[in-house]
Amino acid sequence: MRESKVTVKIPRPLYRKIQLVVEGSGFSSPTDFIVFVLRDLMGDSPSAKVDPEAGVVPESEAREFTQAELDDVRRKLENLGYL
DSSP: OOOOOOOOOOOHHHHHHHHHHHTTTSOSSHHHHHHHHHHHHHOSSTTOEEETTTEEEOOSSOOOOOHHHHHHHHHHHHHTTOO
16 A cells, blocks of 8 residues: 655755756656655664664664665766765
8 A cells, every 4th residue: 555645845946956966866856866865864664763862773684785776876876976
């Protein structure tokens, strides 16, 4: 079952900057990029907890990534100019 979505308002100048980042990055839309960043920041795991003083406390076990996932992340980071 798909979860419902909500609307989040951000300043238009920030949205325009995100649009520029998204162009040629591999993300299909600013929304996809924003969701990616927020999931990374908050931890995508249901068991990850947010501690106001320590930030996000991830699961104790690290997840193994496939080579395809690693290649995809590398491509996106290159397109964003980080590599």
